Amino acid sequence: MAVLVTGGAGYIGSHAVASLKERGEEIVVVDNLEQGHRAAVTGGKLYVGDLRDKDFLETVFKENSIDAVIHFAANSLVGESMQNPGKYYHNNVYGTLCLLEKMIEHNVLKIVFSSTAATYGEPENVPIDEYDRTLPTNAYGETKLAMEKMMKWFDVAHGLKFVSLRYFNAAGAHESGLIGEDHNPESHLIPIVLQAALGQRPHISVFGEDYDTEDGTCIRDYIHVSDLADAHVLAVERLRTGADSSIYNLGNGQGFSVKQVIDIARLVTEREIKAVIEPRRSGDPAVLVAASNRARSELGWNPKRNKLEDIIRSAWNWHVANPQGYKGKTQE
Template identity: 75%
Template sequence: MGVLVTGGAGYIGSHTVASLLERGEEVVILDNLYQGHREAVLGGTLVEGDIRDTGVLDDIFTKHSIDAVIHFAANSLVGESMSNPGKYYENNVYGTLSLLEAMNRHGVKKIVFSSTAATYGEPERIPIEESDRTEPTNAYGETKLAMEKMMKWFEHAHDIKYVSLRYFNAAGAHESGKIGEDHNPETHLIPLVLQTALGKRKHISVFGDDYSTADGTCIRDYIHVSDLADAHVLAVAHLRRGGTSGIYNLGNGQGFSVKEVIEAARKVTGREIPVQIEARRAGDPAVLVASSKKAREELGWNPSRDRLEDIIESAWSWHQHHPDGYGGKDNK
């Protein structure tokens, strides 16, 4: 039995593929390489194609013995989702519908879904728990919530079991040094800070230093990408054991402020990292931190790479060896 990983040439997807391969799984990767990179796929069978293409999906499910899908393929830029929501409904929501319909046609009954903290919107309490209110404040989060709800109704009608993993900020790179984070455009704090350390950016912008937090900057939850990858693999195991569908937060329960991240990066890199304080961005909550008690208890998730310095160290090692990422679009 094998696993289909959609978006498996992307950042978190490629680390999950590595995790699956380490456990001897047969893996098929479906990625249209819109953001993904061929070089990020360390093994398995890479199919270059789109989740909205029924023919490609039918072909994969016919040719390969797949019993579970891990679904990463999506667009995930908050700003872009606000200026072009149609793109997000089309790729994320319609793409997921296309995938679930294909799974149903081929009798594939398990899906692990990469969801997001953006489904919560402004949190009602910290740490956020899975039962908390979900009122996304951007179109990206809204599409992810719609995808979760779609899976609920496909379970109701077709008995496709799902695990939805809601996470915050993936960070770090694989211990082999072969794969790491390379988004285009890059919007995540840690790679932006490290690009500044490398001199590829003049400064790192900090949006607001007057929040009601200890140092005035926003606090966010960071999880090492390999710990996230392990959670996806554990979620497949949970469903294979006959576990029930569910939604799980993957957070470190603690969080780090923007200033703490920059300070840790200065320590790890030994570089200066100039900062420019800018105005707050609309819709940025002061603190976003999740409890992952449920994932620990029910999935047996035990993240082991949770020291901020270690996360940054692994990302720094990747960035130093790949200052231009995987080499940009031309290298695909």
């Protein structure tokens, strides 16, 4: 039986594929290659197509014996979601509906969902707990929450069991050096800092240094992408034991400020990285850190790569080896 990984040519999805491959799983990957890269898929059978194409999905399910799905396929840029919410509802929500309907048709009743801690919005508590309110402040987080709720009702109606994993910032690269982070446009802090170290950007912008934190800059939770991938695989294993549907936060246990990230990047790269202080961005909370006690106790998730220095070093090694991203650069 195979695990279907949607969005498996993307950053986190490709690392989940690698984690499944290491465990000897049969893998089927679906990706439209809008943001993913063919070169990032290191195992399994790749189908290039869109979840909203029901005939395409039918082919995937007919040609493979699938017993579980890991769902990464979604648009994920907060700013873009506020400018074009329709794109996010159509791709994220409708795409998920098409997937769930096809799963029910083929009696595939286990799905692990790559969600986001953006479902919480402005945090009531730090660290954020799974029982805290969900009140997204952007269309991206709202669509992810809608996807979670859809899965809940498919569970009620059809017995589809899901595990939703909520987290903030994936970072780093696979220890093999074969896969890493290559987005266009890039919106994540660590690769942007490393691009500045490589001379691909004149500086790194720091949006505000007057927050109520130790150094005045925002604090965020960073998790090594391979640890995130392992959590998704553990969630599949839990569902295979007959576990009920659940939601888990994934967090590193501590947060790091923007200035800390830049300072550690300077240490790792041994490069000058110019930082320019700019005005705050609207809607940026001072501190976003997720608690992961439930994931540790119930999934048996134990992140192995907790040190920010090690996370950044793994990313730096990949960016040095792949300064323009994946070889050839075309997603196809």
